[in-house]
Amino acid sequence: MTIMSEAPVAGGPYRQPIVSAAIELTVRSGWSSVTMSKIAEIVGVSRQTVYNELGSKSRLAEAMISHELARFLSVVRDAFERHPEDLVEAIHDAVRGVLELADDNLLLRAIVSATHGADTELLPLLTSRAGSLLSEATVMLRGRVRAYGPPLDASQLDVAIDVVVRTVLSHIMQPSDTPARTADALAWMASRVLGATTARSLRHPSQD
Secondary structure, three states: OOOOOOOOOOOOHHHHHHHHHHHHHHHHHHHOOOOOHHHHHHHOOOOOHHHHHHHHHHHHHHHHHHHHHHHHOOOOOOOHHHHOOOOOHHHHHHHHHHHHHHHHOOHHHHHHHOOHHHHHHHHHHHHHHHHHHHHHOOOHHHHHHOOOOOOOOOHHHHHHHHHHHHHHHHHHHHHOOOOHHHHHHHHHHHHHHHOOOOOOOOOOOHHH
């Protein structure tokens, strides 16, 4: 498994290595073991450089979580770009890609599995960013889906997108099936709402 990614991190030249080192250390030893001194040693810079880039441990945590959540939005963008003519397939690939990334995301798993001590300090930050992620994902999907000309008015489209996004987020935190089967189910549901008639939309997930 890998915990590194190509998701951009704004800031100075050491910000990306610092955030990546913090993710690695959190996964390996827990958030309580992360200190600016340890991060500086891993990256090969002074502790002051770490402070200059991030400012505090709390801001470091926010940068780590933002970095990982940005990867999810990137997966969604890529899925829609792969299927410019098929909205159901785009939704299917976006859902599956996001859930597979969540399943293989060591930082997210480390945060969610934390049950005691200072590690739980990351949970409130994850929760607060979830609201931002919901808004960002909804805005992105609204623009993407409208480009396909679905037979829904603006308010109906917002309801459909909100249901899909919230369902995916719930499966990230507590999956009830495999990413593939969950993606099949949500794509089938989306096809019913959109009145789509692709090959995937004609097959109920229970028939697989």
